[in-house]
Amino acid sequence: MQTSVEKSYEEAKVLYQKHGINVDEVLEALAKIKVSVHCWQGDDVRGFLFPDQELTGGISVTGNYPGKARTPKQLQADMEKAFSLIPGKHKVNLHAIYADTNEKVDLDQLEPKHFQSWVDWAKEQGLGLDFNPTCFSHEKSSDGFTLSHPDPEIRQFWIDHCKASRKIGAYFGEQLGQTCVTNVWVPDGYKDVPADRMAPRQRLKDSLDQVFAEEIDPKYNLDAVESKVFGLGSEAYVVGSHEFYMGYGIKNDKLICLDAGHFHPTEVISNKLSSLALFTNGILLHVSRPMRWDSDHVVVMDDELLDIGRELVRNKLLDTTHIGLDFFDASINRVAAWVIGTRNTIKALMRAMLEPSEALKKAELEGDFTTRLALTEEFKSYPFGAVWDYYCAKQGVPVREEWLAEVKTYEKEVLLKRETEAAVV
Ligand SMILES: C[C@H](O)[C@H](O)[C@@H](O)C(=O)CO
């Protein structure tokens, strides 16, 4: 007997088929897309290497929702829970501060062995891993500068950390049989108007040249560089601006990371993809949601998310774009935050795949903007929800908001107990 989900799916298929959209093929393609889910939503970007270290680098997590992960095991368990509620097989994005080791090791001395438990876990779970040097939340970044630091010794420390990070990334790639993307983001910048904008950028360029000097097989590790327009404490000037990294990335064949929250409020990354794609071999995305001063709210189904999906689908950029997430909210259940943001990202891609892209392009080319607008608007109420529900059911994850009950149970049985344990310790 057909379930109601199957019945609605069959009905939806007929409607899409009228426009030449094969929904079964769409779902096959969707299942191949991997989203890199950031581990740092699970513990408010604290990591395990320096437990007493405050979060710095001009980023901030607000909220005190109970149950954050305090150990690698807890973080892995929380991510497993989240993945059990998200359709598809994906990747986990780690920062260097998430090393799992009893050794007292500083960032410049990190080695693949300090991440072995993550590799073993990823293998067991069938996940890929991505990586990031952590150029913040450390005594050597306390004045806000790392790779562009005027002190050569401090600068060297951060260069060594980034070099070590690439080797860890390559190890992930080789061990897991999936290319790791190692993304460099540094917070360097000034609160007030600088006297010299050039010198820090020259130093950053020189540091990056040293970081990337060693050739690493792109089968195992791809390097990325991430810009930002401003941070808390770097309101006037950020060394690694968009222009800086666009130039650096294109010249040196590095992936340019576009974080949706790292641009001026009226600028959108969806509008940058088609340009960057013409001059690069690939792009890294940090799908996020800026709000006021914050660049990292949980991803919702807003116009920009839909446009990012459309640009990737319509311009056939899915094979060369690495889709990562970057948000952190401590005011809601952290597992739910992952589930909401990741499901939305996948759903936005599915919605884009279910649009009559070719017909829209054709209408545009023929100057028939009436058809372009009419079709665009009508498709906003096509039954993509029925397709999404079927996809979730087929992938063995909860349909619609059913996942929320599972998160609530997990909160009661696991997350809240952590608070009692922490109070005892
Ligand atoms: C943890 C950070 O969000 C991340 O490293 C970086 O990608 C960023 O976006 C900083 O604003």
Ligand SMILES: [Mn+2]
């Ligand atoms: Mn980011």
